[in-house]
Amino acid sequence: MADIVISAKGIHKTYGKRSTSYEALRGIDFDVEKGESVAIIGKSGSGKSTLMHLLALLDKSTKGVIKINGTDATKLKSRQLNKIRCLKFGFVFQQFFMNPRDSVLNNVMLPLKIAGVRKSQRKRRAMKALKIVELDDKAKNKANDLSGGQKQRVCIARALVNSPSVIFADEPTGNLDSATGKKIEDLLIKLNEAGITLIVVTHDEDLARRCSRQIHIKDGRIEK
Amino acid sequence: MKIIDVISTANSNLLRNKSRFILTILAVFIGAFTIIMTTGINTGVNGYIDKQMASVGGEGYLEIMPASTMENLGGGGLDIMGDGDVKEYSSEKAATEIEFFTQKDIDKIREIAGVESAKAYQMTSAEYIYSVTGEAKKFEIQIGEMPSDSLNVDMAAGRMVDLNNGKAEIAITDKFIEPLGFKDAENAVNKEVKLAVKNQMTGQTTEVGATISGVMNPNVVGFGRAWINDAAGNELHDIATAGLPDEIKNQSYFAVAQLTDDYLTDEKVTEVKDKLKDMGYSAMTIEDEIGMMKSFFDAVTMVLTIFGGIALIAASIGIVNTLFMAVQERTREIGLMKAMGLGKGKIRLMFSLEAVALGFWGVVLGVVLAFVAKEVANHLAAETFLKALPGFVLVKFDIITLIVICLIVMAIAFLAGTLPARRASKLDPIEALRYE
Ligand SMILES: Nc1ncnc2c1ncn2[C@@H]1O[C@H](COP(=O)(O)OP(=O)(O)OP(=O)(O)O)[C@@H](O)[C@H]1O
Numbered sequence: 001m002a003d004i005v006i007s008a009k010g011i012h013k014t015y016g017k018r019s020t021s022y023e024a025l026r027g028i029d030f031d032v033e034k035g036e037s038v039a040i041i042g043k044s045g046s047g048k049s050t051l052m053h054l055l056a057l058l059d060k061s062t063k064g065v066i067k068i069n070g071t072d073a074t075k076l077k078s079r080q081l082n083k084i085r086c087l088k089f090g091f092v093f094q095q096f097f098m099n100p101r102d103s104v105l106n107n108v109m110l111p112l113k114i115a116g117v118r119k120s121q122r123k124r125r126a127m128k129a130l131k132i133v134e135l136d137d138k139a140k141n142k143a144n145d146l147s148g149g150q151k152q153r154v155c156i157a158r159a160l161v162n163s164p165s166v167i168f169a170d171e172p173t174g175n176l177d178s179a180t181g182k183k184i185e186d187l188l189i190k191l192n193e194a195g196i197t198l199i200v201v202t203h204d205e206d207l208a209r210r211c212s213r214q215i216h217i218k219d220g221r222i223e224k
Numbered sequence: 225m226k227i228i229d230v231i232s233t234a235n236s237n238l239l240r241n242k243s244r245f246i247l248t249i250l251a252v253f254i255g256a257f258t259i260i261m262t263t264g265i266n267t268g269v270n271g272y273i274d275k276q277m278a279s280v281g282g283e284g285y286l287e288i289m290p291a292s293t294m295e296n297l298g299g300g301g302l303d304i305m306g307d308g309d310v311k312e313y314s315s316e317k318a319a320t321e322i323e324f325f326t327q328k329d330i331d332k333i334r335e336i337a338g339v340e341s342a343k344a345y346q347m348t349s350a351e352y353i354y355s356v357t358g359e360a361k362k363f364e365i366q367i368g369e370m371p372s373d374s375l376n377v378d379m380a381a382g383r384m385v386d387l388n389n390g391k392a393e394i395a396i397t398d399k400f401i402e403p404l405g406f407k408d409a410e411n412a413v414n415k416e417v418k419l420a421v422k423n424q425m426t427g428q429t430t431e432v433g434a435t436i437s438g439v440m441n442p443n444v445v446g447f448g449r450a451w452i453n454d455a456a457g458n459e460l461h462d463i464a465t466a467g468l469p470d471e472i473k474n475q476s477y478f479a480v481a482q483l484t485d486d487y488l489t490d491e492k493v494t495e496v497k498d499k500l501k502d503m504g505y506s507a508m509t510i511e512d513e514i515g516m517m518k519s520f521f522d523a524v525t526m527v528l529t530i531f532g533g534i535a536l537i538a539a540s541i542g543i544v545n546t547l548f549m550a551v552q553e554r555t556r557e558i559g560l561m562k563a564m565g566l567g568k569g570k571i572r573l574m575f576s577l578e579a580v581a582l583g584f585w586g587v588v589l590g591v592v593l594a595f596v597a598k599e600v601a602n603h604l605a606a607e608t609f610l611k612a613l614p615g616f617v618l619v620k621f622d623i624i625t626l627i628v629i630c631l632i633v634m635a636i637a638f639l640a641g642t643l644p645a646r647r648a649s650k651l652d653p654i655e656a657l658r659y660e
Pocket residue numbers: 015016022024042043044045046047048049050051
């Protein structure tokens with residue numbers, strides 16, 4: 001059996017309290033193996049993002065256990081959770097979330113800054129990440145001046161700059177046309193082939209098909 | 225994140241909205257500047273008083289007045305405005321209340337242990353002065369009897385009047401050298417002048433001769449008065465009061481006393497003052513008078529400092545507002561950084577540092593402009609109202625006080641930053657990222 005990076009057991013997530021409460025996840029069991037690429041697919045509102053946030057330790061489940069490399073994440077202190085997210089995870093979001101007035105380079109260096117990497121190393125590593133997404137010539141540009149596809153490539157550079165073991169992507173192609181989306185897909189698949197575990201929430205069937213495994217979510221449950 | 229990166233991030237975040245940054249800093253600056261300037265004036269004025277008084281001497285010299293006079297001077301403030309309570313007249317009280325000194329009173333004071341000498345202080349005034357040797361132009365002059373030879377006055381030439389000299393003497397200020405027709409201070413010494421005095425009953429003016437014993441440098445003792453000795457004082461007094469009943473002639477509202485050499489310690493002086501108090505007098509040493517003067521200036525500068533403090537409080541509300549806006553604007557960014565593993569403490573620190581930086585730049589601006597204002601104010605003051613008092617530096621900065629003010633302003637800014645910093649650190653990353 002291969003190494004299990006993330007394992008989820010009996011996950012429930014309820015938003016809100018009493019009368020307005022909504023159970024977004026209703027018992028999810030699933031493991032992610034090292035080096036896998038998992039596509040989480042399903043209708044809007046089915047709970048895909050919620051699941052991804054829980055797996056990425058951004059949120060706490062109402063019930064159930066999430067283990068990262070075998071350690072129970074619910075038992076970890078927030079400082080340790082921060083450390084895992086900082087050093088082991090990379091994130092790509094649909095709306096990019098960049099600092100538009102800052103330079104491309106500074107945006108890519110942000111995770112390294114948070115991780116406390118020395119200044120001399122930051123630039124070198126960020127440039128390497130930008131080279132992978134073929135945007136090293138735009139390093140000095142303002143993030144705002146890039147096209148949507150370029151922005152998302154910068155976000156991918158930012159996600160891989162700290163050499164994570166897992167990259168989480170929530171609808172990475174959602175804001176892009178199919179041609180630019182294709183380029184993002186290629187990049188993500190390429191990273192996965194280089195050994196980074198990929199967990200991607202997507203509506204894009206093309207991207208889903210290229211992943212090694214697809215998980216269908218319906219009404220907070222995994223469809224068999 | 226390394227602390228150095230938190231600091232540099234906080235600093236560059238501040239500059240993102242430059243106009244807001246500058247306006248917030250201006251508010252801090254106004255408060256800091258006001259406080260720096262008022263404490264600077266306080267330091268300057270008190271420093272000058274101290275310097276002057278250190279050279280004044282006056283050890284063992286006491287000014288004595290009836291306790292009731294003192295009350296009227298100090299406590300009666302609102303009475304003058306007709307706001308005092310109506311008091312029933314009591315003949316008993318009136319009888320015990322001493323309002324002026326008689327020879328008997330002076331004798332009693334002389335009997336107190338430790339009092340070497342005491343005398344009633346006569347208020348003298350002259351109509352005008354003119355030089356016998358010069359052009360004989362007449363000038364108005366403020367004069368006073370030199371109360372004690374224990375007071376030191378800085379002389380430009382000659383010496384202070386000799387209280388024991390039977391001949392009339394006068395010590396003039398250097399302002400009178402030229403008007404009286406002398407070449408310089410040395411030239412004025414030992415020259416004869418005439419003082420004119422008016423009889424209080426007839427209004428008739430009589431001239432009296434006096435010798436210039438010396439010329440004084442500008443000083444605060446007597447605020448620019450010319451000093452005369454007892455011989456001159458008695459002569460002027462006699463002419464002024466000639467024809468008046470003796471009781472009125474000899475009325476004196478002040479008395480001065482000199483303590484013996486073994487009564488100069490604080491305890492001994494207090495002992496004498498207490499005895500005088502029991503007799504219905506109030507006595508003040510030179511130190512007491514300096515103290516009164518200083519507490520007056522302290523009160524004035526305190527009020528101004530309070531205004532500065534109020535401005536600072538308003539500025540700190542500005543800081544709170546600025547940072548709340550910054551948290552609002554950067555919600556997503558904060559969420560993203562938290563998602564990427566930046567701890568709560570660091571985010572809180574980042575915003576607290578932004579607040580401190582606002583305070584810091586405000587106070588730096590305050591210090592810089594205060595130094596400019598100091599130069600301008602001192603220059604203007606030296607040219608105008610302090611012209612007669614060389615060595616009087618109006619505004620003076622004390623480095624410790626400056627540092628303390630800087631630290632206090634930054635502490636206030638830090639406190640103002642705690643609320644927004646807390647809000648930022650508590651942001652939920654998921655909600656922040658969903659925030660439109
Ligand atoms: N903070 C919240 N409070 C209350 N309900 C929430 C909250 N977040 C999500 N939900 C609800 O949980 C359900 C699942 O939301 P989620 O964002 O996981 O959907 P999704 O599958 O990612 O949909 P989409 O494809 O549109 O992004 C939705 O019905 C949503 O309304």
